[in-house]
Amino acid sequence: xxxxxxxxxxxxxxxxxxxxxxxxxxxxxxxxxxxxxxxxxxxxxxxxxxxxxxxxxxxxxxxxxxxxxxxxxxxxxxxxxxxxxxxxxxxxxxxxxxxxxxxxxxxxxxxx
Numbered sequence: 589x590x591x592x593x594x595x596x597x598x599x600x601x602x603x604x605x606x607x608x609x610x611x612x613x614x615x616x617x618x619x620x621x622x623x624x625x626x627x628x629x630x631x632x633x634x635x636x637x638x639x640x641x642x643x644x645x646x647x648x649x650x651x652x653x654x655x656x657x658x659x660x661x662x663x664x665x666x667x668x669x670x671x672x673x674x675x676x677x678x679x680x681x682x683x684x685x686x687x688x689x690x691x692x693x694x695x696x697x698x699x700x
Contacts, residue, residue: 592631606631619676623625626652626659626671629682637661637671638685654674660685 592673595601603658606618612629613675619628626649629637636646639661658673671682 591633608676608678610676610678610682612682613684623676624672625661625663625669625674625676625680627684628676629671636684641685 589680594603602620603618606620606623606628606640607695608621608623608628609629610617610619612632612634617628617632617634619625619631621632623672635648637648637649638661640647647658649672650656652659654670654673657670660668660669661671662671662685663671663674664681667685
């Protein structure tokens with residue numbers, strides 16, 4: 589099943605099957621050449637990309653134009669990569685960022 593737009597009113601019909609394989613959280617997915625990681629994840633039904641570093645709240649794609657940093661993932665071992673600005677590559681490995689310890693709480697600076 590795909591969530592891709594296959595017949596766009598302006599761009600026209602998209603032919604062919606996705607040909608690029610990549611991994612997201614140990615799951616093998618497919619993408620089209622020229623697709624961003626965010627678009628490929630959305631097309632594969634992935635909405636939850638990571639957890640907020642401090643609160644653990646779920647995060648997904650918000651602006652999809654590189655402004656908000658909500659779509660940050662670990663890609664091929666590099667943490668903090670924005671999925672909306674990163675083109676999918678064959679064999680790419682993307683992983684969610686999990687909740688991290690809050691450094692300010694440990695120093696007594698952060699108050700809830």
